[in-house]
Amino acid sequence: MIEIGEAKWIKDQMSELLKGLKIIRVSMLNRPHKFCFLNHPAHDFEMVLPNKTIQSVKQSGNMIRLLLDYGRELVFFEDLIFEYKVNERVTDKNQMVLYFDNEMALEIKVKLYGFIQVGKSDELMEKDIYYKRALSVIDPLDEAFTLDYFIQETHLNEPKHTVKMALATEQKIPGLGNGTLQDILFNAKVRPDRKVETLQDFEKNALYESTKQVISQIYQQKGRNNNHDLLGKMGQYDVIMSKDRGFCPICQCNLNEKNYLGGKVIFCPHCQK
Ligand SMILES: [Zn+2]
Structure with missing residues (x-):
């Protein structure tokens, strides 16, 4: 993808x-x-x-x-x-x-x-x-992609949303799909089904920073390691939340896989709140 x-x-x-x-x-x-x-x-x-x-x-x-x-x-x-x-x-x-x-x-x-x-x-x-x-839209790697813009576009202040709904549905950030989302949420230590109204400001900021960081890393490392480029070369970005990994790279506990809002999302039940 x-x-x-x-x-x-x-x-x-x-x-x-x-x-x-x-x-x-x-x-x-x-x-x-x-x-x-x-x-x-x-x-x-x-x-x-x-x-x-x-x-x-x-x-x-x-x-x-x-x-x-x-x-x-x-x-x-x-x-x-x-x-x-x-x-x-x-x-x-x-x-x-x-x-x-x-x-x-x-x-x-x-x-x-x-x-x-x-x-x-x-x-x-x-x-x-x-x-x-x-x-x-403003590209997440553009300087004009500010925290305020991120919150506004993802509707992160709307009470009924969950985090996955906010970040990865309805093209709120075009191109931010399940694969990118999983690693963004892992780095931000937030679960996909977390209600946005329970997020603290520092967590919203973590989601914002993590969004820019993961997209930038995937780009700089020429794609994820489950995608090929034009010359058949695999990307070098090592997907953190991958089915093959099985366990969390930080706490070593088993990763959870959940069918949620059109697609499976893998997360760590211990590190992500
Ligand atoms: Zn963990």
Whole structure:
């Protein structure tokens, strides 16, 4: 799953590898996928994208945006794998392939579910609430992402919320998914189902600092160690709250796993309050 930290790293890598390349051919849905969501018929992608050059690459929340000629962009988000390789190594098990003018290709595979969109920014703004949200917020690693802004955007002062509801639902912080959330909460020593009205100020501050820190670490360490980059290399961020770990790295007690608000959350029942 591409969460915000991975999106930042993949954006950097795409900038380095793809910027300036011209798309010469596009092949869609070589393997049809029920949960590959396109905003236009597959044929449109194959018609519109050839002869466009990748002018720049941007990241907004968990979205990776390839900016092309004439104000068009190609947007990717959620559970996708990108593989940059020589043409001969492209498989037939993909949902999209971009062939470039350097005999290399970007093969894109959807894992559980993924979105691929093409259009001009104002069209995407109008038609896609996720896109609009991702482009409207302040990035957690931006200086303008203050504690006040964090509390306001996550509704952390609203009485009925729980911490997971506040931080990781309804795109309050676009791209902050379960994986990132678990480590944020572990470092902040707060449980996912904790009622926000019981949080002390120091805990709100810990959540804020931890949010910035975990996202920054995932980015700096080129993704989590359960994600691949464009060249097939695993990320170096060692996920703290991982199923494989089993026990808490601080107190050594068994970690709890709880199904909560769409997805399992792992936490330490002893260290997190
Ligand atoms: Zn613990």
